[in-house]
Amino acid sequence: MPFLRKLVPTADQWRRLALASFLGALAFFLLWKGGKPLEATWLLTVLAWICTYQFWKTDSKEGAREPLWLWGILMLFVAWTFVSYLNTATGNYGLDEVLRTGALVLMLLWVRRRAADGSGALESTMMRTIAVATFVACGVGWVVYVLQPVERFVGTFFDYRFHTDYWPNAWAEYLLLVWPLTALWAERVVASWKKERYPWAETLMSNVIIGALFGSLLLSYSRGGSIAFLLQLGLWGYLLSRREMKRGWKRPLAEAAAVFAVALIAFAGINSMRSQFYAVQSAAEKITFTAAEGTSSITERNNFWQDATTLALERPFFGWGPYSYRFLQPRMQDAILATSDHAHNVILKYAAERGLVPAALFAGFLLLLFSSSFLRSLRNTEGGKRTLEIREAMFVGAVGVIAHNMIDFNLQFVGIALPLWAFFGILSNDIPLRGILVPKNVARTVEVVLVTVLMVVAVVEGRHMLLSSLGRHAEARQDYATATKWYEASRAQKYTRDMHLSRAHVFLEMEDVDRASSALSDYFAQNGEDGRAWKLRGDVCRAQRDWECAIMNYEKAYALIRYNGVDVLHALIGTLRDAGRKEEIDARREEFDALTVLYGEAIERNAHYIALSGNVPEFLSLLQTLAVLYPEDEPRYAVIGAKAELNARMEQERLKGRKSGYLW
16 A cells, blocks of 8 residues: 555665664763663664664665675674573573674674775764764763762763762773774864864864863773773874874974873863862872772782683683673682672683683684774875874774773673774774675575574563563562562563572562572572572571581582672581581681681771671671680680771761762
């Protein structure tokens, strides 16, 4: 029917829809908590479906123009990630990484093909969108930094609902990605003015923009981000020096001085405004590692890298599964709360979680991509231009982000990952088209099947995520009957996260130990590496007064997470006592005492904010248990407890005495 045919989008409408969705997503994910919420990954999957469907529906006659080996690297990276997830040791997590990986690769291909015409239209539109969104994010960050009790500049990388959910390192990484492009956009805007009247304005604007962004980076107090920025400046300067401008060294030096002057002015000025409301963190202490964390960030990163290497060698083929590091690293931990969700290195993360092959594929792809872009920049010396091109700005930004991901990992933020992989797509056009091109029918079939599977999974799991979320809210209200109803309705989901643990906890609160045990069995069917589950199963056994079962499970939890919760140590000692096995406590007293002292010292110096956690009352209760078991040492335990309690009270009073925010 004619009426229905009018409702079907034309090819041009599909192209405009895909482009608008892509550009809108670039801005939306940045401004919406940096794209950190789990829903962002689901929306990214929808974006990949729209763009992939659009290309093969409206541009299929052109087909793909990728070399088979390049397309094969990307598809193999996705496939290996998927197979790794099928063989994961921690199946309750990781599905989001599979969806994100598949969607990002498809977006890379869509951007590559859209930009392959060489017109530069997509690059220019992306540059304008990213620049404007970045200025908005900086403005939001400035207001939040001045008027909220958050010690570091975070831009839009925060969740206002939780006082701990501020991500300054992720903000710094985002700036590393976009500052070259943003500065180039500002310079081109000024260049459109009457240059004969304002010959200095173009250079001044570029220096001011770079300096202001560097100032925002400094306010994040990210040492790694600042180092990566200096490396980027060096790369930027080297590429410009190849342009045979014959300007000598005085003008570049003056421009560099102007950039740093603007950065310092922005840093000092915004901190001066903040000081009218809140205390300002000392930059000197941060630089000299004399701040609260001392050198622990360096020491812990080194341990994370070693642990990731060990895990990668234990399972070199498919790894332990996406997002498994957070469950496996604690068993190698040797300090209180010195744990992490990731290995703080993108290559080691992929090696430990997905296997050595995906890590090598990703590293090889980056090497090929960056070397091709670098060589292209060296060849581009025509006209002695003073500025870099858009692709070169993207190259410098991407290099900075990857450099930062060698000491941290923030690519779970879709607000960073989407523009980064889009940059990859544009830069991949610099790779020479050598070898056999991927057949159009093969590319279409594989990509359509891939995006369809991703969408089906996203839709099915999205429904269960909503139901389990309702259960979590009910549990938080202590409405356990309602919580169990929603949890039971979402039992079929694969991406359960901690839902089965929550089910077990709710049933245990309702004194329904049989259903609590069943819920834990569901959890262990997905993940047997989580010490929290072993601890909770021990609680179930203890509620049934099955001492042998409780001790066995507490021992397993103790082996996995003894440094991440004093409740595990207390439960083990208390159960051994109740089971009449004090001789075993005596035999291990030196071991238990050493761990107790470590917890006491950690609370005294508030390591990882432990003094503000539930570990403190549990620790004091543990000391009372030990004092009863060993009355001759009661004075020593009393001193340890008094120090811990005093410091915890001081930290709590300091937190209570902190001014509340002016925004929320």
